[in-house]
Amino acid sequence: MKTNHNAQSPSALHGIKIVDLSIQIPGPYCSMILADLGAEVIKIEQPGIGDFARALPHLFNGINRNKKSMILELKSLRGKDILYKLAEHADIVLEGFRPGVAKKLGIDYATLKGINPRIIYCSISGYGQDGPYKNISGHDINYQGVSGLLSLTDDLKASADLSGVPLADIAGSMFAAISILTALINRAKTNAGQYIDVSMAAGVFSWVGASLFTALKGLNNSESLYIPHYGIFKTKDDKFITLGIIHEQHFWENLCSVIELGGMRNLNLMERIARREEVLRALQSAFMTKTREEWISLLHEADVPCGPVLTIEESFSDPQIMHRNMTFEMEHPVEGTIKQRAFPAIFSDTRLQKNVPPPLYGQHTDEILTGLGYAKDEIKKLREEKVVA
Template identity: 45%
Template sequence: MTLPLEGIRILESALQYPGPYCCMLLADLGAEVIKVEMPGVGDYARHLPDFFRSINRNKKSLTLNLKAPAGREVLYRLIEKSDVFTEGFRPGVAKRLGIDYDTLSRKNPLLIYCSISGYGQEGPYRDLPGHDLNYQAMSGMLQCFKDSQGDFIQPTLAIGDLSSGMFAAVGILATLIARDRTGKGSYIDVSMFNGLLSWMSTHLGTFFGTGKSTKVYEPGYGIFTGRDGKAFTLGIAHEDWFWDRLCTALGLEDLRGIPGSERRERRSELTEKLRTAFGKETREHWLETLEKADVPIAPVKTLEELTHDKHILHEEMIQDVQLSTGEPTKQVSFPIKITNLPRRIRMPPPALGEHTVPLLSELGYSASDIEGLRRQSAI
């Protein structure tokens, strides 16, 4: 069947995480994604092969030296036949290379151009260097990650990279629809900082309303351990009925009927009572008991456990893929299920420059032309 983005060509000149993640989502939806990579070097993420493979399936790889005039000329010719261009340079770099929006939109007025950067293309922070952890700090998100002593916990998930990749995908999809209506291209400025700030909306909303910077959670909303030391989570966010069921299952009948406001006020005391009760039996016991009682509980799973999780297998969220080298690997599937949309991975992550020659041939370059580009270090 025809995939939703079939016929849309995207040039990905974005390295490492946000841009490649964005473009993988769009490739999963059927777009033709061409990674534009430096000859002999490629995406820096290639130094971490397993990481690279996880966000670069369903793509082609074209090596181009954008600092070489002949390399830029190839890009310009590609732009004329493309719908979207993504880049992840620091502000100002694309202009110095001659691949900024003003330049490329003159080649193709229908072009959708998406820039992903730390703090955006304007504003007092635009030129600051940074990585995900810096943007989490600046956005206030790190305030959400503290242990029971109030010390900061360093997240191991690149939340800013992932969120900006998702926001970039949303922006590109929206502007593709807008282009059909207006007949005009667009420029998209995605800031990792702004994306994280958007995800802080409810925390900031609480602060705007109360002047308080912290949210007090229910005692039944947290991470606990059983007698065997294995961790699990309770997810009682505010529901009185869940709390009462929990108390009955734990034999804490005297705690039933405590309203949410009082539970939050007595959080430390009640949490300690829950920890004591949970310490009397194993995690497996509590999983079985509380699932039967219809209380939201879930084990803290290891990565190894995920590979044979019955629900993940049912959802086909892990697929077997054969690399171009013949080596087998696994991939996490596109997470959205859409009627009549196959989630089969069409292409393995590409080798560096794997599609350079066929793409150049498609643009009208002859074998001798391609050899000339090699001699000029343009490809």
């Protein structure tokens, strides 16, 4: 089923306006999801600083397309007045300050609700807006630790290997996007906005509930979750493949039809875990006898779940990724042609937006102020006062 590319059909969130006060990853990734779905996103950045993610252009570009950038000093009275005008006409405000900061600035939910009762205000923070951890500083690894997730990697003998993707940050992004869309549906029924408190640690904690390794822990008195045939293996050509057999006996038997493992073929899962070192050594030795592509061809033909470990560059040209149109290019005003990863879902009728490159720092400040009714001389004065830039 193909996406409807009718340029005249509106996107699902066409007409929804978002004021995004967040920086780095959690908030901006969330607002990009909503922007891809058609929302208008105004990204507010601090004078002289901006979003810290700009120091890493590939990161910034990967999570900030389809947005406008405005530089606004929120500590000034005139800066707050401009934000209030934006909030008056906005549907959603998204922020990622530490708990209490928005209130100190006078831009918290209670204040903006007084201006716009229909506003949906979403806060993303490490541990949430209240509770014993609310004032504790943290980053992704801290939130993963509290969630219990890192104890699973320890059981998998990979305690030194952290994910290259900030899982807690993205958990926060995804739950924020889901919650905002839920609040929009609720507002359509009640005509009332609401406050949303998203905790990144709580997001990962929720994800851990879906862990098969958690479910297996302690089963039949096993002290380890380590499944020897679920992992990454090196091949003859110094490349790597993934092997994804967990509990399925038929997949294990399919693997044994390709690799000679002697009497191990009839072992059940718990027996294979009990003899994990022996099984692992046998698999490691076997996979070193052929190249990555040879193994993938053989294992796919035998219906064994496996795949290549691709580099970032290789992933962009993977045939399945290309078939789903998961990559596209944009023309950036400074950096030229940049690669983007597309919205991962395919809609039969809803049009996605992917035609606006990541904004330059403050690129749309004048445009936004003009839209709010400010004259050129007023904008000039605001610049002189360093309220905007």
